[in-house]
Amino acid sequence: MLLSETDRATVGAAVTAAEFGTAGEIVTIVATESDAYHDVALHWAILAMLLVLALLSAWPGAADPFYELVVGRWSLTMPPSALLGIALILVTVAFLLVRVLLAWRPLRLALTPRTTKARRVRRRAIALFRASAERRTSGRTGVLLYLSLAERRAEIVADAAIHSRVAPEIWGDAMIALIAAVRDGRPGDGMAEAVTRIGAVLAEHFPRRADDINELPDRVIEL
Template sequence: MRLTDADRTRVAAAVAEAERDTAGEIVTVVARRSDAYHDVALHWAVLAMLLVLALLALMPGVAVWLHGLVADPWDGAPAPGGLFTVALLLLAATFLIVRVILAYRPLRMALTPGSTAGRRVHARALTLFRASAEARTRDATGVLLYLSLDEHRAEIIADAAIHSRVTPDVWGAAMAALIAATRDGRPGDGMAEAVRQIGLVLAEHFPPRTDDTNELPDRLIEL
């Protein structure tokens, strides 16, 4: 899923159009993803190790059989140290195999819990809001629209003056339009429509001033 030059132009034009009817300022940001989720791969690798250990506890004969593949059969029953060595090698091999498999990003993303992805997207959006929009307008009327493509998740974060008048559920139409279009492979259309919906909310609560100026960039920021 990629943004085209036409998408970038469409979003910038939507921001300019929305801001004509309000003193609010809209910042749009699109990121490929909000996190690499390498820690998720580590968690799955550790879980796989624990499952292997549980299987060895349930079926100790497997460890004995594996020990017999490399030990002298005339030595009799394997010593505990030999069995522990087999278990250690199995655990290490399991960890490495799972970790290598989950180096494939699409699989790692698919195995990332939705709650984890949601928290990471929100944290990234909050960081970007603080850097690009928070308290950067005269009347604290900045809004960040953030889309994380790989997670198919978005965030709308508003500055203090807006947050004091507008409850989070008011952004529902903008979020629904953005997520639906992104899932259809049309992130540019979704961003433009979300900007339009945000503009309607801002125009209702923050009409344009006579001395209004464009305080934040209209262009789409890509990370």
């Protein structure tokens, strides 16, 4: 489980309280990660192969020990075919070694560029928003707060009516509060604080109506 029972209760209560003063609807989702990043591991493995070829191109003599290991020291001249064969073996070993090492998720994440993580988290957030909040409220006032734990990144995605009135940078305080708490190991508190700040923004632009009903669930969704 991603969150404790206390965290779930805290976030759910924060959503209920935040929606009390607004016609907006807040959906909260927490995911282990937004992508497996296996393509990143493949890119590193290919880079390792190219590095081996570059080294052999710059220092062909580096292949001599491998040649002597196979044919013995009595051979003084390495034929071109032998160099190509050694190169093939070395690039294959380099590829497989990097792929095996990067099968370990923490290392794969550590070697994934921050910009790549940001794009994948944003893409997943938009996909989940379309599935859980977009056009699911009568006034197009749904907001998704998405947290991806492995990347320690979060996204806020708003429906059409909110997006037309609230500039994206307005959500900055909510994002800062959330990420700071996640880095301290308090994701539940961070989600709750972010929800409170989102609710304040929504209350300013979309105050609660007399006939307002709860259109989306308040509980946090864990993926």
